[in-house]
Amino acid sequence: MSSKDTPAIRQSKGGVQSVERAFGLLECIANSAGSATLSHIAADVNLPLPTIHRLLNTLVNLGVVRQLPDRGYALGPGLVRLGDIAGSQLGAVARPYLRELVAELGESANVATMDGDMVVYVDQVASERQMRMFTEVGRRAHMHATGVGKAILAGLEFEQVRHIAATAGMPTPTEYSIGTIEDLEAELGRIRERGYAIDEQEQELGVRCFAMAIPDSPVPLAISVSGPISRVDQSFADRAVPLLKDAAARISAEMQSGR
Amino acid sequence: MSSKDTPAIRQSKGGVQSVERAFGLLECIANSAGSATLSHIAADVNLPLPTIHRLLNTLVNLGVVRQLPDRGYALGPGLVRLGDIAGSQLGAVARPYLRELVAELGESANVATMDGDMVVYVDQVASERQMRMFTEVGRRAHMHATGVGKAILAGLEFEQVRHIAATAGMPTPTEYSIGTIEDLEAELGRIRERGYAIDEQEQELGVRCFAMAIPDSPVPLAISVSGPISRVDQSFADRAVPLLKDAAARISAEMQSGR
DNA sequence: ATCGAGTTTCCGTATTATGGAGAATAACTT
DNA sequence: AAGTTATTCTCCATAATACGGAAACTCGAT
Numbered sequence: 001m002s003s004k005d006t007p008a009i010r011q012s013k014g015g016v017q018s019v020e021r022a023f024g025l026l027e028c029i030a031n032s033a034g035s036a037t038l039s040h041i042a043a044d045v046n047l048p049l050p051t052i053h054r055l056l057n058t059l060v061n062l063g064v065v066r067q068l069p070d071r072g073y074a075l076g077p078g079l080v081r082l083g084d085i086a087g088s089q090l091g092a093v094a095r096p097y098l099r100e101l102v103a104e105l106g107e108s109a110n111v112a113t114m115d116g117d118m119v120v121y122v123d124q125v126a127s128e129r130q131m132r133m134f135t136e137v138g139r140r141a142h143m144h145a146t147g148v149g150k151a152i153l154a155g156l157e158f159e160q161v162r163h164i165a166a167t168a169g170m171p172t173p174t175e176y177s178i179g180t181i182e183d184l185e186a187e188l189g190r191i192r193e194r195g196y197a198i199d200e201q202e203q204e205l206g207v208r209c210f211a212m213a214i215p216d217s218p219v220p221l222a223i224s225v226s227g228p229i230s231r232v233d234q235s236f237a238d239r240a241v242p243l244l245k246d247a248a249a250r251i252s253a254e255m256q257s258g259r
Numbered sequence: 260m261s262s263k264d265t266p267a268i269r270q271s272k273g274g275v276q277s278v279e280r281a282f283g284l285l286e287c288i289a290n291s292a293g294s295a296t297l298s299h300i301a302a303d304v305n306l307p308l309p310t311i312h313r314l315l316n317t318l319v320n321l322g323v324v325r326q327l328p329d330r331g332y333a334l335g336p337g338l339v340r341l342g343d344i345a346g347s348q349l350g351a352v353a354r355p356y357l358r359e360l361v362a363e364l365g366e367s368a369n370v371a372t373m374d375g376d377m378v379v380y381v382d383q384v385a386s387e388r389q390m391r392m393f394t395e396v397g398r399r400a401h402m403h404a405t406g407v408g409k410a411i412l413a414g415l416e417f418e419q420v421r422h423i424a425a426t427a428g429m430p431t432p433t434e435y436s437i438g439t440i441e442d443l444e445a446e447l448g449r450i451r452e453r454g455y456a457i458d459e460q461e462q463e464l465g466v467r468c469f470a471m472a473i474p475d476s477p478v479p480l481a482i483s484v485s486g487p488i489s490r491v492d493q494s495f496a497d498r499a500v501p502l503l504k505d506a507a508a509r510i511s512a513e514m515q516s517g518r
Numbered sequence: 519a520t521c522g523a524g525t526t527t528c529c530g531t532a533t534t535a536t537g538g539a540g541a542a543t544a545a546c547t548t
Numbered sequence: 549a550a551g552t553t554a555t556t557c558t559c560c561a562t563a564a565t566a567c568g569g570a571a572a573c574t575c576g577a578t
Binding site: 018049051 | 565
Binding site: 016017037039049053 | 523524525526527528534535
């Protein structure tokens with residue numbers, strides 16, 4: 001999928017164009033699943049070949065792009081590192097609060113963000129229980145089928161929700177999963193009303209999860225606690241929801257204030 | 260830990276300095292756990308304030324850096340996205356082969372690359388077993404203490420191995436871990452001889468792992484299968500090693516051909 | 519061996535990033 | 549609260565830097 005509307009490279013005034021161009025190239029390679037040849041890139045971004053070549057060379061030297069033996073270009077391991085750190089730093093703000101949640105509730109707690117049209121878990125504090133939920137950090141999942149995802153979606157315009165559902169699709173991991181855009185819309189309404197999302201065995205059978213979006217977050221962010229339905233019942237919810245709400249508010253405050 | 264030897268910003272000739280500087284700043288923020296203020300950054304990289312400011316502004320506009328309300332700077336979600344794509348693209352080539360390995364052997368399989376002086380896991384296919392190994396994608400670990408790390412080291416010059424061990428250090432996570440450069444050298448010899456690496460409870464007690472480097476890879480890459488010692492025994496090895504070898508060869512071939 | 523698409527190097531030009539000086543804003547002090 | 553200092557941000561003349569046209573080169577195909 002080369003691109004939809006040839007975003008070229010956004011040139012905001014006051015910006016350093018070499019840098020903007022460099023990231024334009026990265027973006028372009030990212031969209032060109034796998035490798036991209038020099039001329040293929042040149043077709044996408046509208047720049048003369050020597051310029052692109054010089055820029056790419058610089059990126060290769062930095063380890064951000066790697067050059068394949070067939071001279072194609074691909075994203076390099078340097079980006080993996082930076083992205084990983086970026087993710088963990090996002091999660092770092094929330095971690096102490098997750099710890100509190102786990103300590104008070106005894107079930108695993110997560111933070112996730114939206115990346116593109118999916119949720120990606122950026123941090124988790126696992127419960128000490130023998131049987132516990134655990135979600136790999138970095139794992140990506142469909143938004144409509146997770147508590148955190150639905151919590152984030154509830155804060156978006158429906159137009160955007162529709163677009164996300166369209167591009168990412170709406171698979172149903174379990175028989176309880178939401179499968180249609182209408183059902184999703186209705187569910188998001190309920191979430192907005194009550195202020196938190198419930199994942200009722202929608203992601204995995206036997207697992208219930210309560211999730212809440214972090215208000216006014218610079219990036220979309222949500223936290224959740226989850227565990228087996230046997231333990232995570234109504235009385236659990238009664239204890240969990242106020243704690244979640246409190247944690248979300250404090251995380252929000254801390255992100256606002258910088259840190 | 261501001262930095263060890265103030266790497267400043269590496270200025271390789273023929274490179275675009277704005278871009279090199281921009282990544283220098285990202286690197287600097289990455290090292291400054293969490294946020295970094297403008298002047299804090301200025302102390303690390305040796306550049307005048309206005310220059311840094313302009314560069315950071317550009318990065319903020321690109322979504323690669325986010326500015327906190329207290330004017331501090333932190334890595335942004337754009338990097339999470341790029342890093343994630345970079346990782347999945349590295350892993351994408353290997354994933355189908357990992358799937359095969361998991362299907363045939365029933366234990367988790369991983370791909371990792373070397374980034375700087377550590378290994379970073381770029382993809383994993385987890386086994387279906389209840390008790391299973393799992394390694395977060397993006398996780399970094401010391402090279403001498405992991406199967407994949409040792410497999411990669413075995414393909415390097417000893418001078419380089421020595422340098423990596425010196426900069427990264429040689430901690431011993433378990434009593435079986437390799438703790439001295441001499442032992443490591445000897446172990447690498449054995450690995451070269453037999454063609455694959457064994458992690459014998461060196462990373463985590465109770466876990467054994469067989470790893471093999473991908474030959475002639477554009478970036479250092481290795482794959483592994485790992486699981487509890489009870490299941491991952493000699494008869495497992497007999498089945499696993501040929502499969503690993505085959506997978507490594509096919510991944511190598513596919514990476515050579517580009518795409 | 520010849521061709522041609524794609525890639526890389528060269529180098530004079532002027533566009534682009536630069537950083538000193540200073541205004542504006544926030545933080546700290548009395 | 550008002551004064552003081554530290555830090556961040558804006559301007560703009562300067563020249564250093566990135567630019568891109570043209571040409572050399574590499575590789576795969578005929």
